[in-house]
Amino acid sequence: MKYLDVxxxxxxxxxxxxxxxxxxxxxxRRAPVQPVGTGRRAFVRANFGAASTAWGAIxxxxxxxxxxxxxxxxxxxxxxxxxxxxxHQMFVAMACNLQNVEESIQNEPPASTAVPDVSTTTLTPxxxxxxxVTWTVGLGSDFVTVSFSKIRGPGRSYNKTFWQxxxxxxYALANTGTKxxxxxxxxxxxxxxxxxxxxxxxxxxxxxxGFAGTPAILQGLWVA
Numbered sequence: 563m564k565y566l567d568v569x570x571x572x573x574x575x576x577x578x579x580x581x582x583x584x585x586x587x588x589x590x591r592r593a594p595v596q597p598v599g600t601g602r603r604a605f606v607r608a609n610f611g612a613a614s615t616a617w618g619a620i621x622x623x624x625x626x627x628x629x630x631x632x633x634x635x636x637x638x639x640x641x642x643x644x645x646x647x648x649x650h651q652m653f654v655a656m657a658c659n660l661q662n663v664e665e666s667i668q669n670e671p672p673a674s675t676a677v678p679d680v681s682t683t684t685l686t687p688x689x690x691x692x693x694x695v696t697w698t699v700g701l702g703s704d705f706v707t708v709s710f711s712k713i714r715g716p717g718r719s720y721n722k723t724f725w726q727x728x729x730x731x732x733y734a735l736a737n738t739g740t741k742x743x744x745x746x747x748x749x750x751x752x753x754x755x756x757x758x759x760x761x762x763x764x765x766x767x768x769x770x771x772g773f774a775g776t777p778a779i780l781q782g783l784w785v786a
Contacts, residue, residue, distance in 0.1 A: 571641060602725065606658075613657035613667065617650055620669045628653045631671035656772035662726075663705040663733045663768060672771030678704050678736035680765045685780035687761040689754075692744040695765055695780075700736030703770040707733040708741050711762035712752050716783060721762035725751055736767070755784045 570579045570586070578591045617625075628649030635652070636644040647655070657667040678700035686694040695708050709726035726732040727747055734741040745755070755761070760783055767775040 602728065605728065609658045609661040610654065612661065613654040616657055616667045616669075617653050620653075624669050625649055625653075627671050635675065655774075659768050659774050660772040662707060664729065665705075665770075665772070668771060672769065672773045674769060674771065675773045677767035677769045677773060677775030678706055680706065680767050680775070680778040683765045683778045683780060685761070685763045685765075685782045687755070687782050687784045689745050689757065689784055689786050692742045693748060693761065693763070694740065694742050695763060696740045697736075697765060697767075697778075699739040700767075701770075702735050702737040704736040705733050705768045705770075706736050706741065707766045707768060708743065709764045709766075710743070710748060710752075713755050714760040714762065716758055716760050718760050718762075719781075721779075721781075724762070724764045727751075733768075757784055757786050759784050 571581065572579060573591045577588055579586070579588050581587065626649070630649075632647045632649050632652035637647050637652075638644055652671075656672065660667055679698040681698070683695060683697040688694065693708075693710065695706075697706055700706075707726060709724035709732065711721040711724055714721060727743055731743060731747055748755070760781060763780045763782075764777045765780065766777040769775075
């Protein structure tokens with residue numbers, strides 16, 4: 563049900579408040595079933611579990627160091643608000659980022675927050691040659707991950723959810739400057755695209771310590 567009120571987001575009791583391009587709305591709160599599943603869902607949940615377990619294994623001094631790092635590096639949430647994470651939350655975030663590029667969890671806070679430059683990244687979705695993403699060449703110790711939307715209509719201008727291919731198919735060393743994902747890999751998840759349909763991509767820079775920068779959101783039309 564749409565309604566006129568101060569913009570708000572989140573759940574209170576049995577009501578969920580949110581908004582989209584059409585305005586503010588409210589709906590009954592639902593608790594969807596969340597099975598572990600397989601594929602990407604299982605991978606992400608396993609990473610989260612491993613990160614939480616690793617937090618319990620580090621020393622108190624290391625936890626205090628993470629608290630200090632989190633306090634000095636505010637996080638901007640989905641609502642654009644700057645918030646301070648706990649040391650635990652920051653550790654888990656960095657640990658999951660590292661596992662996402664198949665690196666080991668690090669017990670110490672990042673020594674640097676510098677990340678690869680993805681500000682001039684380009685996207686070329688080609689049915690015959692695959693999805694090609696290019697960025698400014700960075701350090702060989704850093705990483706860039708790529709994830710993609712479902713097949714979208716050409717008039718679509720916004721996409722919320724993205725899928726990252728498994729293992730090395732979904733990331734590359736920053737010094738390569740490019741990543742190609744075959745159409746077959748994409749089609750196995752979303753079906754075969756057609757010429758003129760739109761693809762969105764999210765390109766995320768991650769440094770060697772697991773610190774992630776602001777993703778670049780790109781869009782392009784499929785060509786033959």
